[in-house]
Amino acid sequence: LINIFLAEKRFVGCGGQPITDAVRISVAAQACLLLLNRKTRVYPRLRTIYVYPHTYAADSRHTEGFLVVEGKSIRLGESWHNGPVVLAWDSVRGGARNFHDGHNVVLHEFAHQLDQESGQSDGTPVLESRSSYHTWAKVLGAEYEKIRYQHSPVLDEYAAMDPAEFFAVATEAFFEKPHAMNTYIPQLYEVLRNFYKVDPLPWR
16 A cells, blocks of 8 residues: 555655655555555545645635635645645654654544545545445534534544544544543444444554
8 A cells, every 4th residue: 555655646845845765655654554454546536745844834714704814824734625635744753653642644634535535525435335324424423513512532622623624533533542532432433443444442
């Protein structure tokens, strides 16, 4: 999977960031963790990964009532629908070194890539069967509604932004905090275990 990823994807350094083997392999290895045992192509819609040395500023635009507010936002990474992935190298490296804090920018942004393969970014990637969608919507929908109104002992509060961010944050926690998720949100852990075809519990 890593070899296919490296052969198919183009890495571009931004802001003076050199593209070394360490950069390419670190990103590829973490991204391919989401594909283990799954019958899928290697992020077929993705062609380019842009890498900055540190967090970077990106244009942002959102609405507040009847107002459209434009400005800059500081980001660790982003995933564009039918477009590139953008990553901050210091965050990529930090996520690889600390694989139990529940924060991993590569897992997060590439979960978005999986989500976007369905044609839209809505927190529901392409699933194996029609019946899987019912279970997915029931479990992830319930947990998303829950985190919007109360603190989660497992998931970062960013998961409350929208269903797409909930799936990406849940993916980070599934791989990095499997024991906590299995203890506090066992139904969510089971759904993600069935989707990703791996069980991170024995890895710890």
